[in-house]
Amino acid sequence: MPFFVFKISADNKIEYIDEEEKYRPAREKVKKLRAAHNEDDGTTYRMIFANSIGQGEILLSPTESDNRIIGDD
Numbered sequence: 875m876p877f878f879v880f881k882i883s884a885d886n887k888i889e890y891i892d893e894e895e896k897y898r899p900a901r902e903k904v905k906k907l908r909a910a911h912n913e914d915d916g917t918t919y920r921m922i923f924a925n926s927i928g929q930g931e932i933l934l935s936p937t938e939s940d941n942r943i944i945g946d947d
Contacts, residue, residue: 877921878930879903884916888931891919 877900879891891907894900900921907919924930 875923875925877923878927879907880920880922880930880934881907882918882920882934886936888934890927890931893927 876893876895877897878893879900881889881891883889892903894903904919904921911917911919920934922930922933924933
């Protein structure tokens with residue numbers, strides 16, 4: 875399974891950037907993208923290990939349960 879690199883904007887729009895077969899090149903690509911992004915607009919770059927681009931987008935998508943407090947039972 876490859877590592878996919880995505881750009882996530884402040885409004886949670888997920889944009890596919892690239893994919894790498896190995897962890898280290900993917901990690902370096904994300905580090906470079908983060909360093910080159912100078913604006914403080916809420917944009918972030920994420921790397922995810924997934925079967926496909928679609929699965930990566932699903933895994934990175936916000937869900938209803940994201941608003942819960944960890945440890946709140």
